[in-house]
Amino acid sequence: MTTPAIASRLPLVGTTIFTQMSALAAQHQAVNLGQGFPDFNCDPRLVGQVSEAMRAGHNQYPFMTGVPALREAIAAKIETLYGRRYDSAQEITVTAGATQALITAILCSVHPGDEVIVIEPAYDSYAPAIALAGGVVVPVAMQVGEQGYSVPWERVAAAIKPRTRMIVINTPHNPTGSILRQADLDALAAIVDGTGILVLSDEVYEHMVFDGQPHASVARHPVLAERAFVVSSFGKTYHVTGWKVGYVAAPAPLMAEFRKVHQYNVFTVNTPMQHGIAAYMRDPAPYLDLPGFYQRKRDLFREGLAGSRFTLLPADGTYFQCVRYEAISDLPEAEFATWLTAEAKVAAIPVSAFYSQPTESGIVRFCFAKKDETLQLALERLARL
Numbered sequence: 001m002t003t004p005a006i007a008s009r010l011p012l013v014g015t016t017i018f019t020q021m022s023a024l025a026a027q028h029q030a031v032n033l034g035q036g037f038p039d040f041n042c043d044p045r046l047v048g049q050v051s052e053a054m055r056a057g058h059n060q061y062p063f064m065t066g067v068p069a070l071r072e073a074i075a076a077k078i079e080t081l082y083g084r085r086y087d088s089a090q091e092i093t094v095t096a097g098a099t100q101a102l103i104t105a106i107l108c109s110v111h112p113g114d115e116v117i118v119i120e121p122a123y124d125s126y127a128p129a130i131a132l133a134g135g136v137v138v139p140v141a142m143q144v145g146e147q148g149y150s151v152p153w154e155r156v157a158a159a160i161k162p163r164t165r166m167i168v169i170n171t172p173h174n175p176t177g178s179i180l181r182q183a184d185l186d187a188l189a190a191i192v193d194g195t196g197i198l199v200l201s202d203e204v205y206e207h208m209v210f211d212g213q214p215h216a217s218v219a220r221h222p223v224l225a226e227r228a229f230v231v232s233s234f235g236k237t238y239h240v241t242g243w244k245v246g247y248v249a250a251p252a253p254l255m256a257e258f259r260k261v262h263q264y265n266v267f268t269v270n271t272p273m274q275h276g277i278a279a280y281m282r283d284p285a286p287y288l289d290l291p292g293f294y295q296r297k298r299d300l301f302r303e304g305l306a307g308s309r310f311t312l313l314p315a316d317g318t319y320f321q322c323v324r325y326e327a328i329s330d331l332p333e334a335e336f337a338t339w340l341t342a343e344a345k346v347a348a349i350p351v352s353a354f355y356s357q358p359t360e361s362g363i364v365r366f367c368f369a370k371k372d373e374t375l376q377l378a379l380e381r382l383a384r385l
């Protein structure tokens with residue numbers, strides 16, 4: 001008996017760097033600042049509200065588009081924060097995490113041979129999703145200098161071709177911790193205005209923007225919002241990455257196509273989580289307090305590294321801190337991250353892992369969504385280098 005071989009739909013995909021580094025971290029008993037998730041628990045009130053929903057019998061299929069109370073809470077939140085009113089019946093869909101929202105937005109709009117511009121370094125799920133749709137990834141590299149990472153919009157403009165169907169953006173940005181500002185969105189709007197190009201905006205870190213800066217949501221930008229899928233995730237906002245509940249907002253004609261695919265790749269997202277989150281969202285404090293919560297951790301981590309031989313890049317958003325290590329080592333990023341895990345016993349992620357083509361910048365990413373004592377232990381070890 002032999003198992004028939006299948007020609008891979010994703011021949012270039014292997015084990016992700018996150019899995020590799022986490023395994024290495026466990027092997028060396030290193031502090032894991034690699035993979036991006038909290039090592040602390042969520043608010044017990046949220047757990048209580050989900051448990052309450054289960055006890056109240058909310059345990060069968062909900063509406064395909066999501067529990068109405070949750071869609072309404074999302075629409076109200078977006079309107080309050082970003083000034084655009086999405087119709088909760090037709091323009092908001094609850095998804096199985098942001099990942100499913102992203103792949104579904106791509107599958108519903110990208111046809112074989114269509115080109116999708118991806119700004120790199122980029123979150124790892126975009127390229128495989130585009131490949132499954134038969135699309136072609138057109139990477140545009142961010143530039144990195146003294147002021148940190150920024151998007152060279154003239155290069156994005158130069159990458160536009162007749163087959164360009166979509167541009168994927170991510171702000172605040174994983175892995176760099178940079179944010180897009182109003183001027184960036186205006187530059188993007190000038191590129192896409194009057195074209196048929198869609199925008200897929202990954203805003204899962206919308207509530208992690210620091211130093212009093214606003215989050216420049218695509219939902220707020222009239223030119224962009226008209227052609228955009230805006231994606232967010234409760235996993236990131238409420239410290240529950242394992243729950244996999246997110247959402248997408250888009251104008252009704254785009255959402256109609258989104259839902260055709262959504263209906264057959266997940267159909268519905270788990271019911272009690274949706275009811276629990278809807279109840280929890282009545283209080284805006286948990287997400288309004290999030291910038292302060294993570295800014296304190298960012299500052300603790302940056303102050304701890306200030307005396308070390310790492311050079312800190314700006315960290316305007318997300319829970320990631322990128323650092324240069326040229327004063328410590330001239331190893332390529334992946335080898336340095338491996339060495340750091342084994343020798344210093346702190347795991348990081350090489351930024352080179354977020355590019356489709358070999359790119360070395362001498363930069364690694366640390367995640368500071370960790371308990372203070374976890375950060376302190378990592379800082380003690382990093383300071384010795």
Ligand SMILES: *Cc1c(COP(=O)(O)O)cnc(C)c1O
Pocket residue numbers: 036096097098099100123170174202204232233234235236241244245246
């Ligand atoms: C974590 C993350 C996601 C995925 O979010 P889920 O809700 O866990 O699916 C998407 N984009 C970026 C940039 C992320 O960091």
